[in-house]
Amino acid sequence: MRLCSFTPANIDLRKKKIKGIIKSSKGYKEATLDLPDAVYNRCYNKSSKKLRPLERMIGEKYFNKITHFNKWDVYRQLEKSELKIFTPKxxxxxxxxxxxxxxxxxxxxxxxxxxxxxxxxxxxxxxxxxxxxxxxxxxxxxxxxxxxxxxxxxxxxxxxxxxxxxxxGIRSRMINQCLFDLRLLVQKDITGNWLVTSVVSRVAYEGFFNPSILKEIYDGELLIPQFFTVEKGFKLLKVLNNLSIKAAELVEKHIGLLGEISVDFILDETGKPWIIEINGKPQKVIYQKIESFQHRKLIYQRPLEYAYYLSQLT
Known part of the structure; x- marks a missing residue:
C-alpha cells in the first residue's frame, strides 16, 4: 500500500493527478501521483463539499467526509433510534x-x-x-x-x-472524588466491519467536570472492575461495545461513509451508561499517555486497513 498526504488544493481533476507528500527511503518528499484508490479524510471539517468532485471520480471510497459533527443533528438521530434510552434529553x-x-x-x-x-x-x-x-x-x-x-x-x-x-445533566459515578468518562474508539477493519478498538477512561481533576482537561487516563478495561464484579464488569463492557457500534452505524447512515468515530459515555449512580458525545475525529494523542496501552499501533492501522478494503472494491 502506498500512502500519500494531500489537500483539496493539490487535486488536478483535469489531469487526474494529485500532488502530495510520500515517504521514501530518504525521508519524505513531494510527488505527483494518479488519483487515489481510497481517501481517509484527516481534516476537521463540517462539510464534504470540496472533495465531492474527487468522490465522483473514484466512487464511494472517501470516508470520514465530515468529521466536525453537529451535536444537535447527532442527537436527533439518536433520539429517533433504540439508543434513545441511553441518551440524555x-x-x-x-x-x-x-x-x-x-x-x-x-x-x-x-x-x-x-x-x-x-x-x-x-x-x-x-x-x-x-x-x-x-x-x-x-x-x-x-x-x-x-x-x-x-x-x-x-x-x-x-x-x-x-x-x-x-x-x-446526569449525576455520575466518581473515582477518588473525580468525575470520569469512558471513551470507546470504534473503527472499521480490513473486512469493512465496525469493531471497538479500545476503551479508555479520562479522569478529570478533582473539582472539575470536564474530562477533556484530564488529570489521568486509564485503560477502561482495567478501571471498570473497580466498580463491579468480574461478571458485571464484563457485561457492562459488552453493552458499551454494542451501543458504540450501533451509534457508529446510525451516524454513518445520516452523515455518509465513516471509518472511525469515538463515543463518550458516563455511568450514572446506578451504573447505567449514558452517551454524552460522539466525535467524528477522535483524538489519538491521548492514547500515548497510557503506559499499559496495548493497541497503540492498531488505532492507526485500522483506518489504513479499511482504506485498503475500499480500494479493492470494484
Whole structure:
C-alpha cells in the first residue's frame, strides 16, 4: 500500500493527478501521483463539499467526509433510534424554556452545537434556594444567577454568538472524588466491519467536570472492575461495545461513509451508561499517555486497513 498526504488544493481533476507528500527511503518528499484508490479524510471539517468532485471520480471510497459533527443533528438521530434510552434529553438552546428545564432537571449542560475538546461548555445547577450556579470547566461557580434575575439575560453576555444545545445533566459515578468518562474508539477493519478498538477512561481533576482537561487516563478495561464484579464488569463492557457500534452505524447512515468515530459515555449512580458525545475525529494523542496501552499501533492501522478494503472494491 502506498500512502500519500494531500489537500483539496493539490487535486488536478483535469489531469487526474494529485500532488502530495510520500515517504521514501530518504525521508519524505513531494510527488505527483494518479488519483487515489481510497481517501481517509484527516481534516476537521463540517462539510464534504470540496472533495465531492474527487468522490465522483473514484466512487464511494472517501470516508470520514465530515468529521466536525453537529451535536444537535447527532442527537436527533439518536433520539429517533433504540439508543434513545441511553441518551440524555436535549434541546436547542432557548432562553424561554431554560427555567422550566432547570426546575425539572436541576442540572444541565450548555454545549456549542459545533464544540470540541470541552471548550465553551457550561454547567448549570439550580440549588434549593432557587439560585442557579453557572460553571465553566470547574464545579465551583463562575457566575451566580439569583432567583430574581433573568437567566436568559445573564447567559446572553456569557454565551455570545453561535448555537448551543441544552443537555440534561446526569449525576455520575466518581473515582477518588473525580468525575470520569469512558471513551470507546470504534473503527472499521480490513473486512469493512465496525469493531471497538479500545476503551479508555479520562479522569478529570478533582473539582472539575470536564474530562477533556484530564488529570489521568486509564485503560477502561482495567478501571471498570473497580466498580463491579468480574461478571458485571464484563457485561457492562459488552453493552458499551454494542451501543458504540450501533451509534457508529446510525451516524454513518445520516452523515455518509465513516471509518472511525469515538463515543463518550458516563455511568450514572446506578451504573447505567449514558452517551454524552460522539466525535467524528477522535483524538489519538491521548492514547500515548497510557503506559499499559496495548493497541497503540492498531488505532492507526485500522483506518489504513479499511482504506485498503475500499480500494479493492470494484
Amino acid at each position: 436535549t434541546f436547542l438552546y432557548d432562553a424561554s424554556i431554560l427555567p422550566d428545564l432547570l426546575e425539572a432537571w436541576k442540572l444541565l449542560y450548555l454545549k456549542p452545537v459545533y464544540g470540541n475538546k470541552g471548550k465553551n461548555v457550561y454547567r448549570l445547577e439550580q440549588i434549593d434556594s432557587g439560585s442557579i450556579l453557572i460553571s465553566s470547566h470547574s464545579l465551583a461557580p463562575r457566575y451566580i444567577c439569583e432567583r430574581h434575575e433573568d437567566i436568559g439575560a445573564k447567559l446572553k453576555g456569557i454565551l455570545g454568538e453561535g448555537q448551543f444545545i441544552m443537555q440534561r
